[in-house]
Amino acid sequence: MPNLLVLIMIGCGLLSLIFFIFTFMAIRKKKLISSTIRLLVALLCLALAALFGTITVATKGYLALTHEETAAVVKTEPLGEKLFIAHFKFSDGHEDSYRLAGDELYIDAHILKWNPIVNILGLHTVYELDRVSGRYMDIQEELTAPRTMHLVSQKKPLNMFNLRQKYSFLKPLLDAEYGSAAFIKLEKPANLEIKVSTTGLLIREIKP
Template identity: 30%
Template sequence: MNWNELLRLPATMLTILAAVVLLLALVQLLAARQHVHRRRHLAASGHVLLMLVLLALGLLAGGLAASLRGYRFLSEEMPVVQIDARILTPQRWALILSWPDGATRQVTLAGDDFQVDAIVLKWKLPAVLAGFPPLYRLDRISGRYDNAQQEMTAQRTVVDFSQAGQGDLLNLRKQLPSWLPEVDTLFGSGVFLPLVDGGHYSVSLMRSGALVARPDEATQQRIGQPLGG
């Protein structure tokens, strides 16, 4: 059982508990009204006091459930792009990019690694706890050399996606003005991994706004092998 499943159980129980406690608070309110109509003010006061206690407990349980729900969202991920790599010549690669909407594109990169960069819009905490996911626009994919000296002198390859027009890409600056109250920040997020021939990689966006890249099991094994192994 993963952490999301573990968190989901107490969140559900707390939600049910909050509903039951708030229902009992409503019962106490109705009882207090009946005692007021019968001029039993002392008994009515007791029911009102109990109602307030139950109301506070219900709100507390509901708040805890919402908090747990929010933390579960923070650990979930949204798929951004799948990458399949094929070597052309040493340090030159053909990549097939596949987006969640089914669109694909083939690009050529030079280097030892691929690097994916995105622009991410992150919401403020109330919106995050309410379940609003971060929004992103895939900005570019580029080749990266392991050797810093080679990075400064060798051929650089960058594929710009700012005008790619993919259905899952958002022009955040135009669509969401800076004064939108629940927007926390707009920032860049990037991730890179070594390229291997026949490699398959998944790039995802966490609810925190961080990009993560993972090779599949076979690719991970090949990354750990020496070149030509």
């Protein structure tokens, strides 16, 4: 079922079309003031439809966050010294595996928290896992040893996190936007849960 934001976008688009038709009719009747007002209303509705459409596309791939949730389940297996493979099963059901170098598993995410007034449009705190990598405990190794990093976020034409940083007019819509990261040392095969809450990411080992 379409959410409220999509319905508002469609409604604004239809209103824009209707007022463009009214504008054309007023121009044909040579009603300058009336046609100008209707054109301005049509352009306003079109701009609102474009804004809501942009937000809808830019937040696609982000998952609603209302409490602590499991973002992914991870099974790690050592492949050698400071080398391991991490098998991910994400909350949306898809799976992937990443070969990583280092002593620790590191993952980060984008978290967007909307202002309460925007919640009535169906937009709530959302998150998206962004990258996974290996991490060395020793800073010198972190600087000189082989680095491995993989993108886990979905590719999209627009990304709300990037748009917010680029366009200041979106600032009033968001209460906060931030990156969060977590890492855990790996010394043996492990089963892990990557949890996300409104305070950020955390990693828990799944006890047998």
